[in-house]
Amino acid sequence: MERLAPLYQAHIAELSQRSDTILAQQGLDGMVIHSGQPQRIFLDDMDYPFKPNPHFKHWLPVIDNPHCVLLIRPGHKPALLFYRPVDFWHKVPPLPTDFWTEFVDLQVIEKPEQARALLPASLANFAYIGEHPEQASEWGLTRINPKPVMDFLHYHRAYKTDYELACMRIASEVAVCGHEAARDAFFGQKSEFDIQLAYLCATQHGENDVPYGNIVALNENSAILHYTKLQKTAPEQLRSFLLDAGASFHGYASDITRTYAFDPQSKFAELVATMDSHQQALIDTITPGMRYTDLHLAMHQRVAQMLRQFDLAAGSDEALIANGVTAAFFPHGLGHQIGLQVHDVGGFMQDPQGTHLAAPDEHPALRCTRLIEPGMVVTIEPGLYIIDSLLNNLKGEASSMLNQAGIDALRPYGGVRIEDDIVIHSDRVENLTRDLGLA
Structure with missing residues (x-):
């Protein structure tokens, strides 16, 4: 990981510049960023899996240690109070000696309550960034997650440093290994549970290490957008497989989806290939300055074409979209920002002050309305599914556009989704997923 050191140095410099700017604007002396505390399971003596404050892991790759505190002040090195009981x-946890430690002032605390004595005597003019306001109050912090500070930091988090991009490339590389293993397990006629084990083994992740719960769906389960049940017995007849799964590296996520047809000569295989082609073609249209919302709307035009091509519905692009038919087959957003969180913050922010631009009323599940700019990383994940509850809600002209025979034929396959993680550069789009060879 020596190659990450110079990138990390520049990353810390960028974060310091951002923090200095907003602290000066708000007249603050600094920030106290809390990694978080374990949460005890109700009526139990065990904790839920610990997940750190994303603002904390933005500064350094300590992703599994509670009770740590990061002190940020202009003109000072970041100071890390590292909890080691x-x-x-x-x-x-071992005492850190990795590439990043030379860029922080590190002190060890054996008990959480020792942190306060190592912080400035007065914290009245510091901002607390974290999820434990009671702890902040105990330390004398009154500016808890101040909105102007949070808006500024969330807005700028969309622009990734070279260090962040390096971490995300590694996270993508790990996930691709898992996807290949899971694909092979599917064609080896394994169950959803066994496919999940193959994925975790290939990525060397535990279930609490992956950035989100893997979606491992066979046949009609592919139409359940966030399916996580994991059947332990394979269906008697395998038809389709949808895998939405990522990986983590130094706190950064990847998020990849692929869909497969068990019979390569089936009409469903043709549907998957067509969706894959449309997804890649849409990515090829991306240039800086476009609004992400427009990409989403352009995909609905492509979905309308697919509905006609595969005898699922009839009508013009405009009519299928205006009547909500494409939205019934493609009910989620085209994608989202990704980074420290899978669904990263700031997707609706139009400026550092947090000006909000909501998703269109017709597409409320869209997670991003920002202008696409260099340095951003977003997912592109169009889908098409047979979801009876949505199709049954179509009435009148919309209902008359449906081809029930085509829908009935596709229903046992569930649906299709294809997802890549892409980086926007000033002169090109980098596909973190396909550049690693995942078809």
């Missing part, structure tokens, strides 16, 4: 019940 004396404990014989659990594995104690």
Whole structure:
């Protein structure tokens, strides 16, 4: 990981510049960024899996250690209070010696309550960034997640540093290995549960390491957008497989979806190939300055074409879209920003002050309305599904446009989704997924 060191140095410099700017604007002396605290399961003696504050892991790759505190002040190195308890019940985190440690002032605390003595005597003019306001109040912090600070930081998080892009490339590389193993398990006629095990083994991730719960769906389960049930017995007849799964590296996520037909000569295989072609063609149209909303709307035109091509519905592009038919087959957004979080923050922000531009009323599930600019990383994930509850809601002219025979034929396959993670550069689009060879 030596190659990450110079990138990390520039990353810290960029984050410091951003923080200095907003602190000066708000007249603040600094920020206290809390990694978080474990949350105890109700009426139990165990905790839920710990997930750190994304603002904390934006500064450094400490992704599994609660009770840490990061002190950010203009003109100072970031100061890390690293929690390392004396404990014989659990594995104690090792003292960090990685590439990033030379860029922070590191002090060890053995108990959470030791943190306060190592912070400035007065924190009245500091902002607390974290999810535990009661802890902030105990330390004397009154500016808790101030909105102007949060808006500024969330807006700028869309623009990735070279260090962040390097981490995301590695996360994509790991996920591609998992996807290839899962694909092979599907064609080996394994169950959803066994496919999940193949994925986790290939990525060397545990279930709590992946950035989100893997969607491993066979046959009609592919039409359940966030399906996570994992059947332990394979269906008697395998028809289709949809895998939406990512990986994590240093706190950064990848998010990839592929759909496969068990019979390569089936009409469903043709549908998958057509969706794949449209997805790539849409990506080829992306240039800086476009609004993400327009990409989403352009995909609905392509979905309308597919509905006619595969005898699922009849009508012009305009009529199928205006009557909500394409939205019934493609009910989610085209994609989202990605980075420290799978669905990264700031997707609706139009400026550092947090001006909000909502998704169109006709497409409320869209997660991003921003202008596309260099440095951004977004997903492009069009889909087409047979979801009876949505199709049954279509009435009048919209209902008359449906071809029930075509819908009935596709229903046992569930649906199709294709998703890549892409980086916007000033002169090109980098496909983090396909550049690694995943078809």
